[in-house]
Amino acid sequence: MTTTTGGDTPTPRRTAPRTPGRPTPDGFAGAVAAEWTKLWSVRAAGLCLLAGLAITGVFTFYYASIARINGHPVQPVGNAAASSVVVSQFAVVVLATVAVTSEYATGSVRASLLWVPRRHRVQAAKALVAAGVAFIGGALYAVVGSAVAWRAFGGRASFEAVTFLGQILAAGLYQALVAVLTVGVAFAMRHAAGALTVLALLLWGLPSVLVGLGDDTLAAVDDRLPHGAGDHLMRVGADAPYTVVTAVLIVTAWAAAAHLAGLYVLRRRDA
Numbered sequence: 001m002t003t004t005t006g007g008d009t010p011t012p013r014r015t016a017p018r019t020p021g022r023p024t025p026d027g028f029a030g031a032v033a034a035e036w037t038k039l040w041s042v043r044a045a046g047l048c049l050l051a052g053l054a055i056t057g058v059f060t061f062y063y064a065s066i067a068r069i070n071g072h073p074v075q076p077v078g079n080a081a082a083s084s085v086v087v088s089q090f091a092v093v094v095l096a097t098v099a100v101t102s103e104y105a106t107g108s109v110r111a112s113l114l115w116v117p118r119r120h121r122v123q124a125a126k127a128l129v130a131a132g133v134a135f136i137g138g139a140l141y142a143v144v145g146s147a148v149a150w151r152a153f154g155g156r157a158s159f160e161a162v163t164f165l166g167q168i169l170a171a172g173l174y175q176a177l178v179a180v181l182t183v184g185v186a187f188a189m190r191h192a193a194g195a196l197t198v199l200a201l202l203l204w205g206l207p208s209v210l211v212g213l214g215d216d217t218l219a220a221v222d223d224r225l226p227h228g229a230g231d232h233l234m235r236v237g238a239d240a241p242y243t244v245v246t247a248v249l250i251v252t253a254w255a256a257a258a259h260l261a262g263l264y265v266l267r268r269r270d271a
Helices: 027-040 044-069 078-106 109-115 119-153 161-189 192-213 216-223 226-234 244-268
Strands: 002-004 010-012
Touching: 027 044, 027 078, 027 119, 044 078, 044 119, 078 109, 078 119, 078 161, 078 192, 078 226, 109 119, 119 161, 119 244, 161 192, 161 226, 161 244, 192 216, 192 226, 216 226, 226 244
Parallel strands: none
Antiparallel strands: 002 010
């Protein structure tokens, strides 16, 4: 391109050269980059992760101490961290919920949908970023929780590298799927209070009631809920009604169903 400087002779305009092999961040990659930036532009994400870490440390210490005091059989040390997920998962839930509902509360979701007109990309980008952060956070919680529990167990825990690594990956995977599930519910509800209520009932309230009633049929229902399947995925040594692969598929199915529900609302309703 050229410009004129008052005379008749055009002056060439310099443009920034494009580096071969370095595509500009557009499309889905650009949407993911934008969601990553938005997530870490507020303190809520870091505070949620730190809260989850603190909860994991307290819960695993309590779990291991009770096992030592009551003389429970020796179990893999990662079971303490797996048991703490029933509480620590809500750090991920709050993080993923706020990532969605805060934009509806401020109206900035309109700008997000203008920048990325294809709405499924917006939701998929949020889900991917939340899942990635949740996977790393869940794995870190498992490592820290197991380290805290090891001393509290007082010799009533075992450690096998392969088993421990499997439990770390399982914890990260479950937390990542919970993040995807949460993003879907948040897009469907659009309000933090409504989304958190639904997720608290699904991930804690309903399972607690089903298990507390002590009926085998109700326990089987709990095994098909997200946390029931996730517990079988993460815990080692307990009798599970299905394989690890089936547990992953159950949690994935719940996450996919929530994602599709959120996408349906996102496409059908104005921002």
